[in-house]
Amino acid sequence: MKKLYLGIDLGGTEIKLAIVDDAGRIIEEMGIPHNGASIPHIVTAEIIGRARNMRNFDHVVGTGIGVAGDIDQEAGIVRFSPNLGNWKKVPLRTMLKGRLPGKILIDNDANVAAVGAYWLDAKGKARNLICVTLGTGVGGGIICQGKLYRGSTGTAGELGHMSFDHDGPKCNCGSFGCIERYIGAPHLSRFAQGLVEAEGSPVISRLVKNDLSAITPHILARAATLGDPLAKRIWKDAGEKLGVVLASIINFYNPEMIVLAGGVSKAGRLLVAPAARIVHERAFATSAHACKIVVSRFTQKLGVVGAALLAK
């Protein structure tokens, strides 16, 4: 019998559970609706109950959990999660130990996504890989020689806070001109809103029924696909900015693969094509050619599969 792993993606609106084999294939999965204001011990009791009822539960040899936020991986504690208001200093590993199978590993969503991208998008083959999570925030995870690299204090991979423009606008993190400040979903949306106000875009205006505050990256991708020149320009600009930072990462880290994941990555080629062009213009040729830049084909699964394979 194959060894199986239980993955749990603890999100603010849904908890995903999956039992996964050692190549990252999902054998069995389920979702539980989740209210972000939940109480930790009630949620863990529900997770345990649901997991134990999964058909393949008896073959599970290890459990991994991904949670957005500040996680103490070594102690297995959720220090703080932006999506889960009541989850402060929650000793999640202790609460689950002995009640879910095997070793229990806990990590943040970006690290878990990187493990997922390594197994799903790279099929375990790109030994040095960067996963860039593009959503409200911009984050990342680093695979080094086939293993998750967490850095010295578990805070590696914060590539959303690499500098795009040292003299740029203030970022939430306290620094200035971080790439997240330009291409994080709310910033990208606000930037687009300003441009539409200034220049007009019938397509975007129609898609948001003239409520420009309703512009999202999803709307911008639809507008670009419909041929809207302003939306196309916004994606080109976002891709080029991302490309500058990816070129720095490629010169520094020389990965075999960069996987873009998260909501904003759904723009696909609209974002990747200009980013890749800038990378080839700016990064060392050897390193640029060696690095495939792709959009994850498994964005929705990276968290739960990566969590499961943390335990591998």
Add this chain to the structure above:
Amino acid sequence: MKKLYLGIDLGGTEIKLAIVDDAGRIIEEMGIPHNGASIPHIVTAEIIGRARNMRNFDHVVGTGIGVAGDIDQEAGIVRFSPNLGNWKKVPLRTMLKGRLPGKILIDNDANVAAVGAYWLDAKGKARNLICVTLGTGVGGGIICQGKLYRGSTGTAGELGHMSFDHDGPKCNCGSFGCIERYIGAPHLSRFAQGLVEAEGSPVISRLVKNDLSAITPHILARAATLGDPLAKRIWKDAGEKLGVVLASIINFYNPEMIVLAGGVSKAGRLLVAPAARIVHERAFATSAHACKIVVSRFTQKLGVVGAALLAK
């Protein structure tokens, strides 16, 4: 008897040889003057002869060589070295094999310096370490979990070509606004020359006997030490620019230690103090606090010791 390693630092003006123990202590060392226009097989014959005459040669179990330039580490070939005009596609490992002891490893100067910094400055303890070599070029080497990390094509660590200003002046590498373009020795010198021409500096003018084209980072460090306000300002500016890139590296890689080496690093606190201030202003607090930024106390030895310990 302890295991010993032979290190060779193949520079354009001197070849250093050292026999080193497994903690990086130099047991025996020597230098051979070297003309950069040398013929490879003549130089290798001299190296072999000199090495074999070293007193501890019989205890050497491995040999490492550092060469500036483009090195094929796997094949042991010097593809190209900017300091050694005739060294093109030189199969250095094959030429030395069986004539120098043990496994023979070859790598570029920045990677070798990182290994040296890991053993000498960090005493083998900072498991994730970045060495930044500040000279004519700006380069770097990455230690990951106690081992040299070369990336997917051996080109990792090119941190001199991380972006400082995406819209900045063209760099030799073809990109724009790379940090090397500001703080590489010739750029720093030219920048200083322009400022001295525009604003005047009696101290710097005296040190270069009014030949402003003779300004070097070394002169600028002396002028600053003598209290020259313009020189101090130039170092503050260089340190702050370096700090922006180090903050990006720290957010991405979360190292325990960054070691600055090379000629420009001799400015010491003049450079490190503003860089560290910017890092603490810009990088994530946890990562910034976890990372010591130091000037190597062993700049002249990093190459030869790091080369020796490649073979460890």
